[in-house]
Amino acid sequence: MPEFDLVIIGGGIVGASAALAGVRKGARVAVVDAGLAGRATDAGAGIVSPVALDRGELRPEWTSVITECVGYYRSLLAELDAIDPAGAGSATFEQVGELVVAGDDPQEQAALDAVAERLSRPEGRRAHGITKPVQTIDGADLRRYWPELRGDLRGLYIAEVGRVVGSRLHDRLMTATRRRAQGARDGAAFELIPGAGMLDPLDSSPRVRVGHRVLDAGAVLLATGAWAGADLAGFGVYVDIRPIRGQLVHLRLDGQQTGMRPIVNTPGGGYLLGFDDRIVVGATHEDVGFDARVTAAGQHAVLSAALDLAPGLSAATVLETRVGLRPATTDGLPLIGAVAPAIHVATGLGAWGLTLGPLLGELAARHALGDPLPTRLDFLRPGRPLLKESA
Missing domain, CATH: 3.30.9.10 (D-Amino Acid Oxidase, subunit A, domain 2)
Structure with missing residues (x-):
């Protein structure tokens, strides 16, 4: 039996949202975070808008995803406020x-x-x-x-x-994850592990190395933003992301x-x-x-x-x-879904990170833990032409 049901590499807004979703499902979750300089969550402006100004609305499915992610904020904030009433308000x-x-x-x-x-x-x-x-x-x-x-x-x-303070929302997501895991009766657990997580490509089941520690995982979710390409290269999977x-x-x-x-x-x-x-x-x-x-x-x-x-x-x-x-x-759209058995990715959110991250992080975690990914997200699958496997 693996030590964790889900290991998330990357502790930004996507990773924090995924961790909360995993604990909600009763999973044993670890977040591995290297604290790399330039993490987009910490610097994002914080615009949460359903209206794109930079691409025309030529893809109804893209508009629908943005709208759904913005709408999700209300239910997410209500949950965070119930768990952490002291953190409610415009500071988030x-x-x-x-x-x-x-x-x-x-x-x-x-x-x-x-x-x-x-x-x-x-x-x-x-x-x-x-x-x-x-x-x-x-x-x-x-x-x-x-x-x-x-x-x-x-x-x-x-x-x-609306506008959001990305660092504040991130901290509240992590607080909610810890509090939900504490005293959970459904087996849920949570651990935040500082350090650089490296996928081990030599094992048939997912393993993540953090320094001298090896984490056995039922599934791994890469939420490492622009660094996800390097994380996947060891598996012979090359993602067009920069x-x-x-x-x-x-x-x-x-x-x-x-x-x-x-x-x-x-x-x-x-x-x-x-x-x-x-x-x-x-x-x-x-x-x-x-x-x-x-x-x-x-x-x-x-x-x-x-x-x-x-x-x-x-x-x-x-x-x-x-x-x-x-x-x-290249096409300006995120990548979300499985890239190898038990290896999943959620990245490529570009300037939309704080708008899309909370919901896409949740859906990615649920998918990694066995739920089907909604078919409405098929156009964001990593298997589209942007992803190439090595010869």
């Missing part, structure tokens, strides 16, 4: 709405018009799980929300969008309450988020490998774009710059 998640804005750039204007047209129809809103009509807002009204914005912008207000560096700058407006301001998003990729103690602006998209450094060019690019969008932020205090290595695939 808050529905603040979203302003999608564009200036005079023709491409951004066209993208904004496409979003407005899509959400103007009841069937379009239903596809995204949006119940309230969107509002068109001009520059003067936009500045009532964010006085720092420049005056020539126009935009849309989408009420049903890190995309994102640098985000954290600011503070002294004397300003920014925690309930709506998210400001743009079709061009720039955004502003207000939290209780800071404003987050971002982000870069850099294909530079596993380089998690803050760079002068990255900071300059982020601040230049932010100040072009909101000149009134010029007097803000710079608190810090965070860096996340987003796991990206």
Whole structure:
């Protein structure tokens, strides 16, 4: 009998969600986490939105997954609040709405018009799980929300969008997992093991080596983000996944309450988020490998774009710059499912990590423990053309 029913390699938002799902099912779960620099969970901006601005809505199945993952937040937060009432509140998640804005750039204007047209129809809103009509807002009204914005912008207000503190949600997921496992009568158990977990390709049953310790597992779930490709290479399985560096700058407006301001998003990729103690602006998209450094060019690019969008932020205090290595695939879609007997993967969430991670982590864990993966996720299977097996 293996020591653990499920060993999860990777302790970010996907791994933490998977651990909670495993314990819910009465499983003995271990999470192996190396604490690598550049983990996307720790740096993510925190936008939780059912509306994609960067790919058009050409794939209804993709829209459906995003909508389902956003809807899952309500039930997940209710569970976390019941287990950990002291952690409830805006420090984890808050529905603040979203302003999608564009200036005079023709491409951004066209993208904004496409979003407005899509959400103007009841069937379009239903596809995204949006119940309230969107509002068109001009520059003067936009500045009532964010006085720092420049005056020539126009935009849309989408009420049903939230923002989350990724590190806070991660910690609450781990707390809930521990508390559910403590005193469990169904055999559930949980252990967090620091260190680099290595899959052992020599054994017929899954084994994970962490230093001198060997963990026997009923199943293994790789939730190591952009590092998943290297983890699978020992099995002769090569996944097309790479890190995309994102640098985000954290600011503070002294004397300003920014925690309930709506998210400001743009079709061009720039955004502003207000939290209780800071404003987050971002982000870069850099294909530079596993380089998690803050760079002068990255900071300059982020601040230049932010100040072009909101000149009134010029007097803000710079608190810090965070860096996340987003796991990206060629087609921009996640990989979730089995890649070998008892070896599963959940990665490739890109910039959608904090939106998709909680639900996809749960579904991946349940699948690793024997539940069928919903057929609606077939288009995300690792066996699609993005995955190649060695000769």
